[in-house]
Amino acid sequence: METKHNQQICRVVREYQSPYSEPLVISAGEELAMGEKESEWSGWVWCTNRDGKSRWVPEKYVERKGNTGTALYDYEATELSVSVGEELRMGQEESSWIWCTNQKGQSGWVPTDNVEKVQSFRKVVQHHLASDGV
Numbered sequence: 001m002e003t004k005h006n007q008q009i010c011r012v013v014r015e016y017q018s019p020y021s022e023p024l025v026i027s028a029g030e031e032l033a034m035g036e037k038e039s040e041w042s043g044w045v046w047c048t049n050r051d052g053k054s055r056w057v058p059e060k061y062v063e064r065k066g067n068t069g070t071a072l073y074d075y076e077a078t079e080l081s082v083s084v085g086e087e088l089r090m091g092q093e094e095s096s097w098i099w100c101t102n103q104k105g106q107s108g109w110v111p112t113d114n115v116e117k118v119q120s121f122r123k124v125v126q127h128h129l130a131s132d133g134v
Contacts, residue, residue: 010115018079024055043095080108
């Protein structure tokens, strides 16, 4: 619970709609097929798991061996659809994307260009407590 107090808050400044309905979840050590698909974001590679599901994975999360690779870490490729004005809790940042959690508790990756940092979670809580007379 303590880590939430130190998290940053960001506000969505540009809508993002994920083109993927289901995430790709990979485990460290999993073998992946590596694609040559081009991305507008550097640092990402197109990977396909043994079930045939493909998504973008951070390049540094995969040890590449030609057209195949091995996942170095557990990873979940869930993209979060967001609307302008939403406030999100920010987590890990990776190659121009941020892992965010919305007010409904849904989490996923959001492009950094679509959000702006607001303030720390602690300051938001203090502000709300002060305005509630606590």
